[in-house]
Amino acid sequence: MGIGNIGLPGLLLIAVVVLVLFGRGKISGLMGEVGKGITSFKKGINEGQQELEQEASDAAKDVTPEDEKDKV
Template sequence: MSPSIWQIIIVGVLLVLLFGRGKISEMMGDVAKGIKAFKKGMSEDEIAAAEAEEEKKDPPKAIEHQNTATAETRDSKVAQKKAG
């Protein structure tokens, strides 16, 4: 047996009287925020899983050793050029 339109209207009126329009509106806003946070979390998980799968297929290549001078070496070379 499904509820009639009058039963639904009576329940709606009772809810508005008990909680007030502002409280119901506030609760709906909180529910919407929760749904958005859930969707965002799910999409972040899917992105992370896709990145992990891509990394398994194509692991990062080894970085070749680069000849980089330290700050002290660079400073001493500059000083030698000025003095020389």
Template sequence: MALGPWQIVIVVLLIVLFFGRGRISDMMGDLAKGITSFKKGLRDDEDGAGSGSTAEAPRIASQPAPAPAEPVAEPAREDGSTS
């Protein structure tokens, strides 16, 4: 069953009566802002992925290794044993 032109007109009039002209235009404006924001986000992702491969990787400064600790000699015991 297809919708005829009069049925479409009646549905549009009912929508305008329920929501009002101002509210419908506000919703359409919000929808347009959302679509624009979504497209901008997609462009930013593509730009970020493309420039990330050509950008130089961050360099980490190398630090010298700590000096090895010298072993502490145990004092000699009076009986001559080491342990």
């Protein structure tokens, strides 16, 4: 009998206890904050990927040999 063997009745009991302890309002507020955090995290990931793609495309555009760069 470990934590990995909770099952559906155990999860329902835990959910009821949490609901009784914290109330519906606090739980919905907490879930709203979790949702905002996930959205913010995804937005940050997408912005980071766009930055990396932009840097890669900028590096690919500059094909001037190194010795030519020094002359300019």
